[in-house]
Amino acid sequence: MISSRTVTEETKAPAAPEISSGLWINSEPLTLKSLHGRVVLIEFWTFACYNCRNTLPAIKKWDAQYRDKGLTIIGVHTPELDYERDINNLKHEVAGLGIKYPVVTDNDYSTWKAYGVEAWPTLFVLDKQGGVRWTHVGEGAYDETEQVIQKLLAEEPAH
Numbered sequence: 035m036i037s038s039r040t041v042t043e044e045t046k047a048p049a050a051p052e053i054s055s056g057l058w059i060n061s062e063p064l065t066l067k068s069l070h071g072r073v074v075l076i077e078f079w080t081f082a083c084y085n086c087r088n089t090l091p092a093i094k095k096w097d098a099q100y101r102d103k104g105l106t107i108i109g110v111h112t113p114e115l116d117y118e119r120d121i122n123n124l125k126h127e128v129a130g131l132g133i134k135y136p137v138v139t140d141n142d143y144s145t146w147k148a149y150g151v152e153a154w155p156t157l158f159v160l161d162k163q164g165g166v167r168w169t170h171v172g173e174g175a176y177d178e179t180e181q182v183i184q185k186l187l188a189e190e191p192a193h
Contacts, residue, residue, distance in 0.1 A: 054144035070162070077108070
């Protein structure tokens with residue numbers, strides 16, 4: 035299943051749920067509140083997922099291209115298989131895959147459930163106020179996702 039949903043108007047964007055506590059890799063613990071004023075892309079993924087691996091080149095490209103322009107990417111690692119729950123396995127995979135953006139564990143599925151996720155990978159793009167402006171389930175829609183990122187980066191933050 036591949037699907038995308040855009041909320042175009044800032045005023046109608048639902049607030050994104052806060053990320054539940056997990057162990058953070060490549061970063062100190064982050065909160066969406068602390069990221070106010072930045073565009074945030076949240077990717078729900080797991081390292082043994084073939085489709086998740088296929089999305090990595092695009093996500094890593096966006097991190098490199100837009101991090102200094104106001105984008106923060108957070109990988110929420112929600113394991114499907116038992117060996118994916120092991121933090122050492124996850125750290126090994128994050129390093130081996132060349133992931134430089136923050137990754138947080140979601141072994142209890144609390145963030146997954148808060149966002150209503152049903153499949154790997156699922157992307158959420160949040161505006162500078164923390165509103166969900168774009169979601170995409172599955173691979174693909176890379177150009178559309180990048181256009182949303184660019185549009186949100188260009189928006190003036192509300193005060």
